[in-house]
Amino acid sequence: MTEQEQVAQLKKTRALATGLLVVMSILFLVSRSMQARHPALGFVAAFAEAAMVGALADWFAVTALFRSPLGLPIPHTAIIPKNKDRIGDSLSDFLEHNFMTQEIIREELRPIDFAGAAAAWLVEPENSRAISRQIVRSLPALLKVVEDDDVQKFMHGQMQSTIDKMQFAPVFAELVSTLAAARHHQALFNYLIDMAASAFEHNKPYIRWKIHENSPKWMPKMVDEKVYERLLNAVQSTLNEMREEDSEWRMRFEKATASLIEQLRTSPVYEEKIGAVVRDVLAHPLFRNYTLDIWHGVRQRLVQDATSPDSQMVAKLDGVFRSFSKDLLGDRQVQSKLNQWIRITATETIVARREAIADLVARVIRKWDADTMSRKLELHVGKDLQYIRINGTLVGGLVGLLLHVVSLAL
Known part of the structure; x- marks a missing residue:
């Protein structure tokens, strides 16, 4: 009214x-x-x-x-x-202790099917399309905010501060450790062996020529051939030995990997060297210009699509919303869990801030x-x-x- x-x-x-x-x-x-x-x-x-x-x-x-x-x-x-101010304080206290309590809010929210209602509304094509279009249309404005000079300076300062404080060696240590746990380092070892075998195979004529070239003039070519064959057999035997699962070469590589992980985690020398390389790369003009070119290209395509009547982003987002809503409507168990999470979150949020909410009443009345x-x-x-x-x-x-x-x- x-x-x-x-x-x-x-x-x-x-x-x-x-x-x-x-x-x-x-x-x-x-x-x-x-x-x-x-x-x-x-x-x-x-x-x-x-x-x-x-x-x-x-x-x-x-x-x-x-x-x-x-x-x-x-x-x-x-x-x-x-008694205006006293009435405001009394109303505030009354609201805080008689309305915004765990029991009352939980009981009031219990019969509400938040997830089901939202899914039923969003599964309608006109609703999901409208939401998708509104989200996509807000993208150009968001991009303008990001590209504002003051915002860029702030974000650049925050990023630079984060990079300066960040330790890169432990990050690489965790990455190598994860790869090693999945045995990817052994796959790398096998790849290196195959690469060495392939290089040796393709360079056999060159190796034979180098042996002949460095042999004395008086040395019979038959001897050179014997040296070449023995070298070929020794290299091939070593490569075959390295491929074995329990070979000493593989065990040494395993220990070297473990040692590298430990050094990355604990050595200040590694941290200093890796951090310097990463910071130099990030600060290099070529890298910055390259990333800016990529960003400008991506931004232009995003803005063009967002303002287009046949926006692909709107179509894809609309499809995601409707597919999600349809699946959610068919899964009562997930709806129940979502409703419970919403009720708990809403109750805890309101109760945690009930003093501030109630105080708003008193402050408005005082004004x-x-x-x-x-x-x-x-x-x-x-x-x-x-x-x-x-x-x-x-x-x-x-x-x-x-x-x-x-x-x-x-």
Whole structure:
């Protein structure tokens, strides 16, 4: 209900209550003036007199809540304006301890199917499409924020600070350790052996030529051939031995890998060398220009797609939303777990911040002036209070009539 509607309703009920008081006053004056000729009007006069008293008493009580009746400085009137801050503090305390509790919030959230409702809404094509389009359309604005000079300086400073504080050697240690745990280092060892065997195989003519070239002129070529064959056999035998799972070569490589991991984790020399290389690469103009070129290209494509009526990002995001929603609607167990997580998160969040939320009420009320406070409360409860005046008029009249009857009977 708007404030204008509240004002109209308050004026209507107030006029009704005041009009009833005027009617009772006129009825009292008329009945009293004619009572001598018509004694039965004494009952009407008694009713009207008591009704006036009740109406005036309730008018005074209702008015005293919001202002001083007739502007007179009567004690204990204008209760709300004079106690504005205390009322705000009381409301804040009442909300905090009677509404924002674990039990109440959890009980209120229990019947709500957050996941099911969201999935049912999102599975509709027009809804998922609208959400997807809104998300994608916000992308260019987000990119503009990222490319703002002040934002870029801040992000660059934060990134540089993070890089300066970061230790790279332990990161490489964990990477090598993970690869070693999966036996990828042994695959690397096998690859190196195969690469050496392939290189040796492709360079046999060159090796034979080098042996002949470095042999004395008087040495028979048959001897050179024997040396070449023995060298070939020795290399081939060594490569075959290295391929064996329990070979000494493989064990040495295993130990070397473990030693490298340990050195990366603990050696300050490794950290200094690796950190210097990484920082030099990141700070190099070629690297920065290359990354900027990539970013500008990616940004241009993103903006073009985001502003296109046939955006691929919108279509893909729409498909993801609908597929996810459809799968979620068909899985009650996941819905139940999501609802439970939402309820727990919402409850803990509200309860953890209930003091700040309740304090907002007190702070807002403190900022209001006394007239604003009175006006807002009167607009919300004034209509009901005017009915108190009406009821007081009627009840007072009935009580007065009853007392008149009793007095006559005595």
